[in-house]
Amino acid sequence: MMPNQLIDLNRQLELNKEKILTLWFEAAISSYPEDTARLLGKSKNRFDNPVGNITRQSLEDTFDNIIRMSLAENYKDYTNSKHSQTNKEHVGQNRVENSLDPVIRIRAVQNFSASQAVAFVFELKAIVKSVLGKLPDESFNYRVDLVALAAFNRFMKCRENIFLLKATEAKRRVHSAFERAGLVTELTEDELLGSSKS
Amino acid sequence: MSDELKPDALLDRIDYTPAAGSWMDSTVQIMPGMYCYAAKAESVETLGLPNARTWNPLEDDWKLPENWQEIIHNAIKERLEKFRTFKVFMDICVRCGACADKCHFFLGTGDPKNMPVLRAELLRSVYRNDFTKAAQILKMIPGGEKLSGGRPMTLDVLKEWWYYFFQCTECRRCSVFCPYGIDTAEITIMAREIFNLLGLNIDWIATPVSNCYKTGNHLGIQPHAFKDMLEFFAEDIEEITGVNVEPQFNKKGADILFITPSGDVFADPGTYTCQGYLILFKYLKDKYGLDVTWSTYASEGGNFGFFTSHETMKRLNSKMYAEARRLGVKWILGGECGHMWRVIHQYMDTMNGPADFLEEPVNPITGTKFENAKSTKMVHITEFTADLIKHGKLELDKSRNANRIMTFHDSCNTSRGMGLLEEPRYVIQNVCDNFFEMPPNTIREQTFCCGSGSGLNAGENIELRMAGGLPRANAVKYVHEKFGVNTLGTICAIDRAALSTLMEYWVPEVQVYGIHELVGNALILPGEKERETDLRLEPLPGMEDEDE
Numbered sequence: 001m002m003p004n005q006l007i008d009l010n011r012q013l014e015l016n017k018e019k020i021l022t023l024w025f026e027a028a029i030s031s032y033p034e035d036t037a038r039l040l041g042k043s044k045n046r047f048d049n050p051v052g053n054i055t056r057q058s059l060e061d062t063f064d065n066i067i068r069m070s071l072a073e074n075y076k077d078y079t080n081s082k083h084s085q086t087n088k089e090h091v092g093q094n095r096v097e098n099s100l101d102p103v104i105r106i107r108a109v110q111n112f113s114a115s116q117a118v119a120f121v122f123e124l125k126a127i128v129k130s131v132l133g134k135l136p137d138e139s140f141n142y143r144v145d146l147v148a149l150a151a152f153n154r155f156m157k158c159r160e161n162i163f164l165l166k167a168t169e170a171k172r173r174v175h176s177a178f179e180r181a182g183l184v185t186e187l188t189e190d191e192l193l194g195s196s197k198s
Numbered sequence: 199m200s201d202e203l204k205p206d207a208l209l210d211r212i213d214y215t216p217a218a219g220s221w222m223d224s225t226v227q228i229m230p231g232m233y234c235y236a237a238k239a240e241s242v243e244t245l246g247l248p249n250a251r252t253w254n255p256l257e258d259d260w261k262l263p264e265n266w267q268e269i270i271h272n273a274i275k276e277r278l279e280k281f282r283t284f285k286v287f288m289d290i291c292v293r294c295g296a297c298a299d300k301c302h303f304f305l306g307t308g309d310p311k312n313m314p315v316l317r318a319e320l321l322r323s324v325y326r327n328d329f330t331k332a333a334q335i336l337k338m339i340p341g342g343e344k345l346s347g348g349r350p351m352t353l354d355v356l357k358e359w360w361y362y363f364f365q366c367t368e369c370r371r372c373s374v375f376c377p378y379g380i381d382t383a384e385i386t387i388m389a390r391e392i393f394n395l396l397g398l399n400i401d402w403i404a405t406p407v408s409n410c411y412k413t414g415n416h417l418g419i420q421p422h423a424f425k426d427m428l429e430f431f432a433e434d435i436e437e438i439t440g441v442n443v444e445p446q447f448n449k450k451g452a453d454i455l456f457i458t459p460s461g462d463v464f465a466d467p468g469t470y471t472c473q474g475y476l477i478l479f480k481y482l483k484d485k486y487g488l489d490v491t492w493s494t495y496a497s498e499g500g501n502f503g504f505f506t507s508h509e510t511m512k513r514l515n516s517k518m519y520a521e522a523r524r525l526g527v528k529w530i531l532g533g534e535c536g537h538m539w540r541v542i543h544q545y546m547d548t549m550n551g552p553a554d555f556l557e558e559p560v561n562p563i564t565g566t567k568f569e570n571a572k573s574t575k576m577v578h579i580t581e582f583t584a585d586l587i588k589h590g591k592l593e594l595d596k597s598r599n600a601n602r603i604m605t606f607h608d609s610c611n612t613s614r615g616m617g618l619l620e621e622p623r624y625v626i627q628n629v630c631d632n633f634f635e636m637p638p639n640t641i642r643e644q645t646f647c648c649g650s651g652s653g654l655n656a657g658e659n660i661e662l663r664m665a666g667g668l669p670r671a672n673a674v675k676y677v678h679e680k681f682g683v684n685t686l687g688t689i690c691a692i693d694r695a696a697l698s699t700l701m702e703y704w705v706p707e708v709q710v711y712g713i714h715e716l717v718g719n720a721l722i723l724p725g726e727k728e729r730e731t732d733l734r735l736e737p738l739p740g741m742e743d744e745d746e
Contacts, residue, residue: 035310039299047637050305050672105704109664110308111229161703166660169699173465174417180469181430 005136010067013140016131021063023127025056028103028120031112054102061099062147066124069096069143096150104151108158118151221316222323222349226358228255231661232307234364234654237404242397244408245510249397255360260353266396267351271328273392278329284388287380288325291318297372297382302647303365306665314372314382317362321389323349360398363389365662367651368505369610374643386652391507399506403653406502410514414497415460421494427463428492431473438735440727443480445492448525452491453562455522458533458579459500461691462712468694470733471534471712477721478583478714481592484724486563490531496521499538500691504545505653512549515541518576519553529559530576534712536609536651536690539578543616547574564589578612580689580713584621587628594720598732599630600739602685602716605677606635607670607697608645609690619643622689625713629720634681640673650696663696664703671704678705686710 013020029040029052040052107117124144129135233255242250253261263269278285297314299305304312311317326333327348336342349355368383376382393399409418419427428445436442446452458475462468482488496517503510522530532542547553556575559568566585571577586592604626612618619642627633640646649666677683686697686708698710719732730741 032308033310035313036304036308040308043299045639047640047669047673047676049299050669051308054672106665106668109231109306109661109668109703111232111661162660162664165699165702166657169657169660173695173698177427177464177466177469180434181427 006139009136009140012132013063013067013128017063020124020127020131021056021060023131024059024063024120024124027123027127028055028059031116031120051106054106058100058103062096062103063124065096065099066143066147069146093146093150096147097154100147100151100154104154105158108155109162114152114155117155118148121148121151220344221311221319225354226361228357228361230658232365232659233361233662234400234402234656234659237397237399237401241401241404241408242399245404245411245506245513247394247397247399247506247510251397253397255357260357260398262356262396266356269395270324270351270356270392273395274325274328274388277388277391278325281384281388283381283384287318287382287385288322288329290378291315291322291380292378293319294377296375296377297380300372300375301366302369302371302649302669303367303662303666306649306668307365307662309365311358311362312365314366317366318380318382318385319347320355320359320362321385323347324351324355327351359389360393363393364400364654365666367610367647367649367654367666369647369651370614371610371644371647374614387508390505394507394510400653400656402656403502403505406653407506407510407514410498410502414495414517415463416498416500416502417460417464419460419464419497421497424460424463424494424497428472428476431469431476434735435473435476435733438729438731438733439477439723441480441723441725443476443723445476445479446490447492447494449489449491450525451489452525452527453489454491454529454531455496455525455527456490456492456531456533457496457499457518459535459538459691460498461500461695462533463497465691465695467698467710467715467734468691468712470715470718471694473733474712474714474716474718475533475579477718477723481721481723482563482586486591488562491525491527493521493525499533499535501538501541502653504537504541508545508549511541511545515546516550518542518546519550519556522553522575523555528557529571530556531579531582532576533579534689534691534714536611536615536692538611539618540611540615542574542576546576561585563591578616578618578621578689580618580621580625583714583717584624587625592717593722594629594717595722596629596631596720597740598719598729598738599716600632602630602711603632603681603683604630604634604685604687604711604716605674605681605683606633606641607648607674607686607688607693608641609688609693610645610647610651612689613645614643618689622687622713625717626687629716634677634683636673636677640669646670646673648690648693648696648700650700651692655692655696660699664700667696667700668704670697671700674701674708675705678708684708687713687716689713 029037032040040049043049043052046053121144125141128140236253236255239250239252249263251261293315295315301312301314326346327350333346333348336346363386366386368386370381370383373379373381406416410416413420425447432443432445462472479490501511501514503514518530532538553575559571559575559577561582564585568577568581606623606626635641646669648670650663654663674686684707686701688694688697688710694710694712701708701710715733729738731737
């Protein structure tokens with residue numbers, strides 16, 4: 001795509017941001033049962049309705065990052081070995097992953113399968129097409145694919161986080177107190193928690 | 199929902215497609231991460247509760263007694279007659295929906311059956327079918343059964359009850375918003391009593407209860423280990439302060455018997471709170487001659503019997519008064535705990551009292567009468583410490599907590615269950631300079647549960663706990679980002695354990711502290727050396743570079 005076409009597409013996305021975000025948010029919360037989705041879409045108070053509001057904010061931040069994505073970011077950033085990535089590309093991926101974190105972190109503990117947890121990302125393709133009409137080329141869909149890959153990454157990190165908490169919680173709570181008191185002499189806490197620090 | 203019934207909006211949105219089916223018809227799917235393991239047979243046996251056996255909630259056959267439906271029917275009947283509240287709560291709900299989005303488990307999991315109204319309806323539908331005249335008449339006409347909102351008790355219904363009544367922490371936030379004052383926690387309590395008649399408890403409740411019944415505390419720690427642990431804390435404290443705090447055990451004729459949840463003695467970070475108690479008692483002994491004793495028998499303030507049945511709660515609770523009588527103390531002081539206080543404040547006096555062999559609690563140092571504890575004879579330690587501070591009886595060095603930027607989590611049971619709102623805040627603000635409240639709709643009476651209360655703090659249901667704790671964590675995250683809060687204070691042993699894990703998942707920058715840990719850090723013991731570290735053996739503010 002020519003640079004001016006890219007600028008044009010980004011401008012279109014910017015201009016239609018509210019409309020796109022509303023549809024994207026609706027698509028994301030429609031993954032919940034109907035009665036739940038209705039309530040998630042209702043209260044704007046971020047403390048009375050944490051899932052609804054965090055989801056909305058996380059989608060908005062991600063959308064902003066999609067607009068900011070450069071053409072240099074491509075699938076290879078994910079498929080190539082780490083050594084081939086430039087710092088700049090790293091930053092781009094991290095930015096997207098961080099903006100997805102709040103929504104994915106929630107979905108990772110809500111009994112969604114991995115695919116259900118990240119499926120909302122792909123909905124963005126159809127939504128943007130319906131709002132903007134025909135897109136100049138495939139570059140937007142391509143960006144959404146990159147976001148989906150970032151979402152998978154983040155989902156896995158959250159699940160690993162959960163498994164680690166599950167494995168070490170009881171040991172940290174009771175075992176370490178006993179250990180300090182010299183009532184048990186097995187693995188040290190550092191040894192048990194070694195994997196969390198890597 | 200109540201505020202959605204606006205005529206125009208309603209007419210505009212009439213959808214003529216038939217509904218996908220009633221919630222009543224669906225079969226429950228017990229999902230990993232959301233349920234707790236079944237009670238071990240031996241733990242059920244210890245207590246002499248029925249139907250002790252090995253069973254697995256994921257298997258089709260729950261190995262129920264043959265007449266299980268009859269047992270449930272009779273159990274509901276008995277409880278409707280015995281508990282007026284239960285009868286009223288079964289009848290008066292108008293399904294306005296005010297409670298629907300107030301439950302942390304609904305907000306976190308997004309499962310509509312965790313709306314308090316619908317969770318209660320799981321039981322109400324059977325009540326209607328079995329016990330109301332309307333349902334009995336309507337049943338006579340074809341299709342009438344559905345009109346009454348009733349349904350017969352089937353195995354699927356039982357499994358659904360079990361799944362969802364163990365996704366309620368009995369926190370009572372929903373009841374704050376109910377215009378009729380329906381206490382959904384009481385409905386959960388009844389359901390759990392019924393489960394125990396069928397041998398359907400979870401192990402994270404049954405085994406602690408069994409341990410407590412056998413050895414006096416949930417962890418099953420024997421008296422000598424209990425003593426060892428406290429003496430080990432005393433050594434640590436001596437290392438930090440240069441003062442031997444000399445805990446006393448089972449001392450007859452002491453002024454006060456102190457009872458705290460065993461989590462404070464055996465599980466981090468409660469152990470540091472425990473050290474705070476020891477420092478306080480030493481201070482009061484040296485300065486004012488107050489004689490406080492621990493008991494290695496009444497070595498548990500918590501009471502998981504409360505999550506089993508009223509009778510089991512009574513059995514476990516009775517040791518507190520029995521030990522106070524045996525030791526001949528004046529009154530009982532209780533540590534930082536949540537549900538322990540609900541049991542003490544709302545049940546103990548009528549269950550195992552009157553404790554007329556004890557004195558009406560008066561703080562001998564300040565002369566303050568604890569009117570609220572006149573009948574139970576048991577005072578919460580933050581009431582006691584707040585009173586001491588108010589009368590200028592404690593010498594405190596706030597600067598030792600200068601690196602703590604605090605917020606406070608109201609535990610459900612102490613805030614909604616006994617109205618203990620100001621005292622912990624008062625103590626915090628006197629031992630620490632940096633205190634920021636979370637938003638009003640997440641604290642005090644409206645506080646959000648930790649997501650792990652009422653016996654649900656197990657490992658296998660961690661997804662449920664993380665989801666249920668989201669509304670709380672979300673508010674902590676807000677004050678962390680806005681004010682740089684790095685410490686979440688709490689006065690509950692379950693909170694200290696549960697919130698630590700919750701923070702690690704949602705807001706890893708925030709650590710969990712008991713209030714008396716902060717008191718222990720700030721309190722200046724007579725004859726102490728210059729302290730270099732706090733109770734966690736981390737350098738005190740300003741001491742960070744001393745070693746370099």
